[in-house]
Amino acid sequence: MLVRLERMPIPEFDGVFNFGKEMDSLFSDFLLPSIVGSASYPSLNIADKGDEILLTAALPGVRKEDLKIAVHDGVLEISGERKATELPEKARWIRSELASGSFSRSLTLPRDINQDKLAAELKNGILTVVLPKREQAKPREIAIQ
Amino acid sequence: MTDKSELAAKATGNGLPLTESTEVDTYVVAPLADVIETPEAFLVALDMPGATKENISVTLEKGTLRVKGYVEPLQKEGATAIIREIRATGYSRAFTIGEGIDRNRVEATLADGVLSVKLFKAEELKPRQITIQ
Numbered sequence A: 001m002l003v004r005l006e007r008m009p010i011p012e013f014d015g016v017f018n019f020g021k022e023m024d025s026l027f028s029d030f031l032l033p034s035i036v037g038s039a040s041y042p043s044l045n046i047a048d049k050g051d052e053i054l055l056t057a058a059l060p061g062v063r064k065e066d067l068k069i070a071v072h073d074g075v076l077e078i079s080g081e082r083k084a085t086e087l088p089e090k091a092r093w094i095r096s097e098l099a100s101g102s103f104s105r106s107l108t109l110p111r112d113i114n115q116d117k118l119a120a121e122l123k124n125g126i127l128t129v130v131l132p133k134r135e136q137a138k139p140r141e142i143a144i145q
Numbered sequence B: 001m002t003d004k005s006e007l008a009a010k011a012t013g014n015g016l017p018l019t020e021s022t023e024v025d026t027y028v029v030a031p032l033a034d035v036i037e038t039p040e041a042f043l044v045a046l047d048m049p050g051a052t053k054e055n056i057s058v059t060l061e062k063g064t065l066r067v068k069g070y071v072e073p074l075q076k077e078g079a080t081a082i083i084r085e086i087r088a089t090g091y092s093r094a095f096t097i098g099e100g101i102d103r104n105r106v107e108a109t110l111a112d113g114v115l116s117v118k119l120f121k122a123e124e125l126k127p128r129q130i131t132i133q
Helices: A023-031 B004-013
Strands: A016-019 A044-048 A052-058 A067-072 A075-082 A092-096 A101-108 A119-123 A126-132 B033-037 B041-047 B051-061 B064-071 B080-084 B090-097 B101-111 B114-121
Touching (some): A075 A126, B064 B114
Parallel strands (some): A016 B090
Antiparallel strands (some): A044 B080, A067 A075, A119 A126, B033 B041, B041 B114, B064 B090
């Protein structure tokens, strides 16, 4: 399940905009429909390293204390909240593309994962979860007699 | 060793990238950004997960603020990708900034994968209280 609050994302990827002289004209962009609301959040990469599965999630702007990783009945859940930016006094928004709000994404773990030995790290907006495989699931070289 | 020159000739002949590496896919994205104007400054925040302080450059040149970043590959050597939703290998975005920025006062900080750039306004752009005579 995903609960995500959107704050006026803008479908513009030319990477250049004006602020300063032309600031006010930018507000017309905000009426365009959301382009990022439908995807699962956070985005994940999962890779099999043989003896372990490596999961990485992009979570920019999420602090460690606002992130929760839980395993329940073989399901790994990554949930948390990205706090909204508070507008300082006498300030105004010129562009607001970064989403904020709460999120949750669940993944069913393969049976051969040792759920008691998960390790997680959050660094530079990237969450890394190491999911070690059980001994019997690790690839083994069989010696030829 | 394979004959590299021969391989290169073949590659260019087919219009393919001149490389033997499997990591040819660079995927540079424009990071999403917030821009806030305060009486003193413009605050720009950009989502750049995976980029470290050492791998980000912020330059101000001829009225253009350019932000670039490089992401260390998330997939380790010898790993088989199962799901690959995070594809950015780099970030690049430019902002055209108007007059009135104090070019000597630009600050940048990186926290939790978010780059914050603070561009202070030049004196003439700051709001001023006019005393009634």
